[in-house]
Amino acid sequence: MAATGELRGKVAIVTGGSRGIGRAMSLAFAAAGAQVVVASRTEHEPPPDSPFQKYGSGTINDTARRIAESGGEALPVVCDVTKPEDLRRLADRTVKHFGRIDIVVSNAGVDCESPVMDLEEDLLDRCLAVNIRGPILLCKYVLPAMVEQKGGGSIFCITSGASLGYREGRVGYSMSKAALERAYLSLAEEVREHDIAVNVLSPGRVDTWMNRHGDWPGTGHIPMEQPESINCAAVWLAAQKAATFTGQRVERADFGVTWGPGIPVPAP
Numbered sequence: 001m002a003a004t005g006e007l008r009g010k011v012a013i014v015t016g017g018s019r020g021i022g023r024a025m026s027l028a029f030a031a032a033g034a035q036v037v038v039a040s041r042t043e044h045e046p047p048p049d050s051p052f053q054k055y056g057s058g059t060i061n062d063t064a065r066r067i068a069e070s071g072g073e074a075l076p077v078v079c080d081v082t083k084p085e086d087l088r089r090l091a092d093r094t095v096k097h098f099g100r101i102d103i104v105v106s107n108a109g110v111d112c113e114s115p116v117m118d119l120e121e122d123l124l125d126r127c128l129a130v131n132i133r134g135p136i137l138l139c140k141y142v143l144p145a146m147v148e149q150k151g152g153g154s155i156f157c158i159t160s161g162a163s164l165g166y167r168e169g170r171v172g173y174s175m176s177k178a179a180l181e182r183a184y185l186s187l188a189e190e191v192r193e194h195d196i197a198v199n200v201l202s203p204g205r206v207d208t209w210m211n212r213h214g215d216w217p218g219t220g221h222i223p224m225e226q227p228e229s230i231n232c233a234a235v236w237l238a239a240q241k242a243a244t245f246t247g248q249r250v251e252r253a254d255f256g257v258t259w260g261p262g263i264p265v266p267a268p
């Protein structure tokens, strides 16, 4: 891993760091010099005959090991974002281990695949708990340390194009991402005075467990990207503060075109 140094001296938390987009960002942050806390539920590999093994495989320990093998520093922390006590412990352990929190990425997310007429209440509740409640409580528990440090910082969440338009069978998922966006964009104003950036990043269509066979109805026209496609945009966002870039919903595909280094920031 060639360290770029862009995030040297910073401490980053990534939820959903065991696989997919979260794993790619964890490795990219470490390559840019950050110390990374890799947080999600999975500590051990699923058995080889698990469904979607190629995409489902991945653990917080494996991501942390990959970072260490590349010369970086990582701390795997078991965290179910639906459990407030896990989120509180995640913030506490980060401060205890690395002494500070500079970057927080709320990436953990789940689908909610069902027409509304057939929607099971448990599925909807889980989607709202992971995609909305968890990301807000995450901020509740990391912000005290970030504010106290007085150095500013960067928080962003991973949203979806589903927040802006119809996706067949995904009313619940679309709702959750739209609510998440509104919450984070409002939070941006709440913490602006502390120089903490809060932004929303949409990754496009990415080849992960969530997309399995790439068969989401109505998304076939969007190019399928590998998780690492997000790295440059994510590292740049992670380096921002409120003074430089906050309160923005941005598309990964537009990085370097409509937003990014040297590009004027639109008014929020």
Ligand SMILES: NC(=O)c1ccc[n+]([C@@H]2O[C@H](COP(=O)([O-])OP(=O)(O)OC[C@H]3O[C@@H](n4cnc5c(N)ncnc54)[C@H](OP(=O)(O)O)[C@@H]3O)[C@@H](O)[C@H]2O)c1
Residues within 6 Å of the ligand: 015, 016, 017, 018, 019, 020, 021, 022, 039, 040, 041, 042, 043, 055, 079, 080, 081, 082, 107, 108, 109, 110, 130, 158, 159, 160, 161, 202, 203, 204, 205, 206, 207, 208, 209, 210, 211
């Ligand atoms: N793939 C796409 O095309 C696409 C497009 C737009 C947006 N997104 C968003 O991108 C984010 C990452 O998704 P992905 O595509 O990388 O999917 P993925 O491979 O399924 O990864 C999801 C991650 O979320 C974690 N997670 C799920 N439930 C959790 C919980 N209760 N507590 C803690 N962690 C939990 C999983 O870890 P554990 O199972 O170990 O807990 C896993 O690391 C999601 O927010 C998703 O909505 C994806």
